[in-house]
Amino acid sequence: MDPIFAWIESSALSEWIRGECLCAFPTIITIHTICMGLLAGGSSAIDLRILGFAPGIPLERTLGFLPVLWVAFAVNAVTGTILLIAYPTKQLTNPVFYVKVALIAFAVWLFYRVGKEIALSPEVEQKSISGKAKVLAFASLASWIALIIAGRLLQYTHKWEMLGVPSLI
Amino acid sequence: MEIAAWELWVRSTWLHKLVVQHEPWVWPACEIIHYLGLSLLLGTVGLFDLRVLGVAKGIPLRAIHRLIPWGIAGYILNILTGIVFFAGHPDQYFYNNAFRLKALFMGVAGANILAFYGTNVFAEMKKLPDNGIPSLQTKIIAGTSLSMWIAVLVCGRLLTFFRPPFFH
Numbered sequence: 001m002d003p004i005f006a007w008i009e010s011s012a013l014s015e016w017i018r019g020e021c022l023c024a025f026p027t028i029i030t031i032h033t034i035c036m037g038l039l040a041g042g043s044s045a046i047d048l049r050i051l052g053f054a055p056g057i058p059l060e061r062t063l064g065f066l067p068v069l070w071v072a073f074a075v076n077a078v079t080g081t082i083l084l085i086a087y088p089t090k091q092l093t094n095p096v097f098y099v100k101v102a103l104i105a106f107a108v109w110l111f112y113r114v115g116k117e118i119a120l121s122p123e124v125e126q127k128s129i130s131g132k133a134k135v136l137a138f139a140s141l142a143s144w145i146a147l148i149i150a151g152r153l154l155q156y157t158h159k160w161e162m163l164g165v166p167s168l169i
Numbered sequence: 170m171e172i173a174a175w176e177l178w179v180r181s182t183w184l185h186k187l188v189v190q191h192e193p194w195v196w197p198a199c200e201i202i203h204y205l206g207l208s209l210l211l212g213t214v215g216l217f218d219l220r221v222l223g224v225a226k227g228i229p230l231r232a233i234h235r236l237i238p239w240g241i242a243g244y245i246l247n248i249l250t251g252i253v254f255f256a257g258h259p260d261q262y263f264y265n266n267a268f269r270l271k272a273l274f275m276g277v278a279g280a281n282i283l284a285f286y287g288t289n290v291f292a293e294m295k296k297l298p299d300n301g302i303p304s305l306q307t308k309i310i311a312g313t314s315l316s317m318w319i320a321v322l323v324c325g326r327l328l329t330f331f332r333p334p335f336f337h
Contacts, residue, residue, distance in 0.1 A: 029326060
């Protein structure tokens with residue numbers, strides 16, 4: 001096994017997260033899932049508005065949701081890191097994990113770009129939504145879907161045996 | 170432990186056989202759909218609830234309510250995939266306190282939906298001017314909705330940690 005992975009895995013923090021307490025791994029992954037739903041779902045809802053659904057929503061006012069969604073992202077960056085500390089070998093030896101990380105970067109970059117596009121054209125109600133905004137919204141929607149697929153597949157593609165750690169799930 | 174009659178029936182259905190015969194791809198596929206569905210539900214109904222509770226105040230309630238059909242679509246996806254999970258491993262769910270709590274919270278969420286659309290609360294909300302402040306009832310219903318869907322998610326996520334010690 002990789003010495004760095006082994007070192008992380010044998011740390012007190014890593015062992016605690018993998019431990020028996022319901023307050024450890026189960027709670028952390030639950031918070032990770034709640035914030036995933038809020039961020040991916042909320043960002044997708046804004047994308048759907050840009051693509052023409054619920055046209056009565058003043059687009060620039062959706063900016064009011066962004067702080068909530070950015071907090072959800074911050075929480076997931078932290079909980080995701082903690083989950084990684086619990087099972088570094090399991091995650092870092094799985095190619096799907098790197099696909100997921102790349103998709104996080106892409107989806108969050110698009111989320112930022114969509115927000116910027118809305119902020120830069122506050123009078124969008126008087127004009128039509130730009131083609132660029134629609135492309136960004138469509139790409140954002142697609143990347144959230146791809147990200148959730150990759151995240152879920154992580155659970156089915158790793159090899160527990162190589163760790164000797166009993167599966168929690 | 171003897172297998173109950175209802176469970177024997179579930180295990181005799183074609184759906185149960187389909188799940189257990191093709192579990193390596195049916196289960197992950199349904200899990201993916203279940204997560205997409207929950208994101209759709211939480212992302213649309215959740216944003217509506219947050220708006221009622223005072224976030225993004227400039228959005229007219231009537232307008233953001235138009236996102237609700239997407240949440241219903243997510244809910245339907247999750248009911249369908251939920252049926253697949255239950256048909257595949259009925260004992261894992263039925264004899265599981267996390268699942269029972271999840272069903273209870275879904276019931277409360279359902280009653281809350283009735284309290285919104287089945288009374289005049291929704292009709293009154295639709296009559297509000299664009300910058301109108303929602304009634305206290307509307308806010309209570311939105312708060313209940315948001316907390317119940319999160320509670321349903323929590324119980325669902327914790328299901329596997331409360332599995333019964335036996336598998337038929």
